[in-house]
Amino acid sequence: MTAIRAAFDRATLAFLFVLIAITAARIVALFYIPLGLYFDEAQYWMWSRTFEWGYFTKPPLIAWVIGLTTFLSGTDAEWAVRLGAPIAHAVAASALFMLGRSMYGAWPGFWAGFGWLMLPGVWFSSSLISTDALLLPIWSVALLAMWRLVNTRAWTWAVILGLAVGMGVQAKYAMFYFFLCTALAAWWLPTVREALAKGRGLLATLIALVVLSPNLIWNARNGFVTAQHTASNAHFDNTRLFNIDELFEFIFGQAGVIGPVIFFVLIWALWRAWRRSGGLSTEEKFLIAYIIPPFIIISAIAFISRANANWAAVAYPALLLLVTGTLFSSAAGRRTLVAATLVNIAIGVGFVAMVATYPAIANQAKGIRTARNWEETANEIARRAAAQPGELPFSAVMVDDRMTYFELSYYWREARRAGAPLPPVRMWLLHGRAYNSAESTDPMRAEEGGRVLVVHLTPAYLPLVATDFTTFRTVEHLTVPLGGGVNRELEISIGEGFAPLARDEAFEERFRQQMGLD
Numbered sequence: 001m002t003a004i005r006a007a008f009d010r011a012t013l014a015f016l017f018v019l020i021a022i023t024a025a026r027i028v029a030l031f032y033i034p035l036g037l038y039f040d041e042a043q044y045w046m047w048s049r050t051f052e053w054g055y056f057t058k059p060p061l062i063a064w065v066i067g068l069t070t071f072l073s074g075t076d077a078e079w080a081v082r083l084g085a086p087i088a089h090a091v092a093a094s095a096l097f098m099l100g101r102s103m104y105g106a107w108p109g110f111w112a113g114f115g116w117l118m119l120p121g122v123w124f125s126s127s128l129i130s131t132d133a134l135l136l137p138i139w140s141v142a143l144l145a146m147w148r149l150v151n152t153r154a155w156t157w158a159v160i161l162g163l164a165v166g167m168g169v170q171a172k173y174a175m176f177y178f179f180l181c182t183a184l185a186a187w188w189l190p191t192v193r194e195a196l197a198k199g200r201g202l203l204a205t206l207i208a209l210v211v212l213s214p215n216l217i218w219n220a221r222n223g224f225v226t227a228q229h230t231a232s233n234a235h236f237d238n239t240r241l242f243n244i245d246e247l248f249e250f251i252f253g254q255a256g257v258i259g260p261v262i263f264f265v266l267i268w269a270l271w272r273a274w275r276r277s278g279g280l281s282t283e284e285k286f287l288i289a290y291i292i293p294p295f296i297i298i299s300a301i302a303f304i305s306r307a308n309a310n311w312a313a314v315a316y317p318a319l320l321l322l323v324t325g326t327l328f329s330s331a332a333g334r335r336t337l338v339a340a341t342l343v344n345i346a347i348g349v350g351f352v353a354m355v356a357t358y359p360a361i362a363n364q365a366k367g368i369r370t371a372r373n374w375e376e377t378a379n380e381i382a383r384r385a386a387a388q389p390g391e392l393p394f395s396a397v398m399v400d401d402r403m404t405y406f407e408l409s410y411y412w413r414e415a416r417r418a419g420a421p422l423p424p425v426r427m428w429l430l431h432g433r434a435y436n437s438a439e440s441t442d443p444m445r446a447e448e449g450g451r452v453l454v455v456h457l458t459p460a461y462l463p464l465v466a467t468d469f470t471t472f473r474t475v476e477h478l479t480v481p482l483g484g485g486v487n488r489e490l491e492i493s494i495g496e497g498f499a500p501l502a503r504d505e506a507f508e509e510r511f512r513q514q515m516g517l518d
Contacts, residue, residue, distance in 0.1 A: 010106075011101070011106035011110045012101075012106065014110055015110045018114055019094065023089075026086035026089075026127070027083065027087075030082050030086070033079075033127055033355075034355065034356055035127075035368065036371050036372065036373065036411070037410055038371045039402065039407055040130070040406075041130075042374075042411075044058075044062050044063055045066055045070075046410065046441075047062075047066075052218070053214040053215050053217070053218035054215045054218035055226065055437060056225050056441075057226060058226065059131075059169065059171060059226065060170060060215060061131075061170040062131050062171065065088075065134060066084065081129060082128055082129045084133070085125060085126050085130070088134050088136070089116070089117065089133065090117075091140075091141070092116055092137035092139075093117050095137065095140035095143070099112070099140070102148065103283045103325060104325045104328060105328075108324055111337055112324045114341065115262075115337075115341055115344075116320055118259075118345050118348060119259060119262075119316070120257060120347045120351065121256075121316070123344075123348035132313045134172070135168055136317065138164050138171055138175070139164075139178065139317060140317045142161055142178055145160040145164055146182065146185075146192075146195075149195045149196075150195040155200060158200040158201070158203045159203065159207060161208075162207025165204070166209070166211025167211055170211070173227070174311070174314050177314050178290075181289050182196075182289075184293060185289035185290070188289055191282060225440070243302070243303060243304070243305065246302045246307065249302070250298065250308075251299065254309060256309065257309050257316070258320070259347065261343050261344075262319075265327065265336065265340065269322055269323060270291075272326075288318075288322065290314075294311075298311045298312045299312075323337075361484070369486055372486075373482050374407040374410075375411045377490075378411035379411075381478075381492075385422060386421075386422075387421065392451050393451070394452060396423050396426045396444065396449070397425050397453045398428050398455070398495070399425065399426070399454075399455045399456075400454075400455070400456050401457040402427065404457050405425055405427050405442070412425070423453065426442050426448065428461075429444065431503055432502075433503075446498055449469070449497065449499070450496065450497070451494070451495075452469070452494070452498060454472075454493040454494065454495050456492075459489075460515055461514075462474070463514060464514060465495070466493075467501055468498060470496060471496045472493060473493060474492070474493045476491075476492045477491055478490040478491070
């Protein structure tokens with residue numbers, strides 16, 4: 001009875017209450033989000049229609065999860081596609097609660113788990129399905145398993161660690177940071193080295209390799225396309241190196257993801273740790289080992305080229321625990337922790353209210369306006385793609401942007417199931433070979449190029465597209481209101497006799513001139 005009472009003390013019951021309430025509220029909110037699928041969500045949905053061990057730009061877990069949630073829901077509506085996100089963050093919060101409890105005590109564990117749910121980035125991430133939403137709970141479970149292995153030496157935790165690391169790689173390749181972070185922790189802490197000794201570390205590694213090996217084999221059979229795409233995201237071919245503005249944008253972008261108070265407390269905590277590196281606790285050293293490597297590497301990438309704020313997301317679980325443990329050690333720190341959480345709640349509630357109520361403000365964020373009214377856009381294009389009396393039907397609808405390709409594929413799904421005679425959607429190959437999943441899956445083919453409806457989301461491409469057809473004429477300019485005075489602007493053309501020019505140096509020069517890149 002004593003063990004049961006300890007497991008369900010007030011801190012645990014309080015955490016379970018907020019976990020269930022917040023997760024349930026976020027699941028219900030999925031039904032009312034006034035945003036269509038982002039194009040990458042539509043892309044993941046399209047992947048989920050077939051089970052594979054890998055896809056062009058991402059490992060397979062996100063497609064598997066969408067396939068599972070849409071199957072169990074009996075629908076592939078937007079809410080069902082996104083259902084895995086709030087559930088995944090609930091798992092992450094639970095793992096951080098257990099880890100915080102193990103490190104610092106029951107109430108610090110509560111504030112770590114609750115704090116995770118209230119991070120601004122988690123407010124946003126819970127409303128859409130992404131690889132980060134799936135990676136972070138797996139990373140958190142791996143972090144918990146590593147800490148419990150350090151403290152118990154139990155082989156069970158080595159097995160859980162291996163499974164988590166392997167599944168994390170199936171979610172996103174950023175999971176490989178875990179190996180580097182663990183190496184730093186082992187170099188710094190004898191207890192970590194002892195925990196991995198006597199075959200436990202080897203067992204965890206072997207299990208991880210077994211779990212991730214199908215994706216590695218898939219990549220090997222497909223020219224390592226996913227790995228190449230992941231590497232290309234860093235844009236090391238950027239001609240302007242050493243971008244101090246990009247570095248500062250990445251660093252201070254973290255304040256928007258984890259919250260401004262937590263951001264500045266983190267800087268203070270790391271500075272204090274640097275000043276007294278010889279007197280750090282085991283907990284502090286362990287957590288810092290899982291914070292520093294991703295931040296240093298991504299900061300270097302940002303300085304050399306560019307980096308999105310979320311690229312260092314794997315550091316967030318450990319940094320939240322470090323901040324929570326540091327602040328909970330004093331009365332003033334606990335007040336700061338409460339204030340930081342309240343600020344994050346205000347930011348999250350403000351974000352939800354802005355998206356739902358004030359489209360004129362919300363649409364100023366490119367990431368929000370790109371997801372608005374794609375169903376209406378798809379319907380407008382469908383009307384123009386329908387066969388007209390006295391005219392030949394279109395053999396294809398060709399788009400010049402992968403966003404349009406995936407959105408049309410998703411929002412035409414019901415019409416296609418109902419038997420609507422919609423033409424196939426095809427991607428225009430700008431450079432003659434596939435650089436993304438849409439170009440790889442459905443490139444425009446000469447045999448389908450008899451009479452093509454061309455939808456331009458990138459007007460600058462229009463003169464280049466025109467040269468790929470024997471005859472070509474622009475038909476109309478299509479404006480789709482997104483709300484708040486913001487519109488989606490598209491050009492509609494008709495091309496006949498698709499015969500693309502050779503993508504030689506002359507074409508590339510014309511492309512550079514057209515885009516103003518010379």
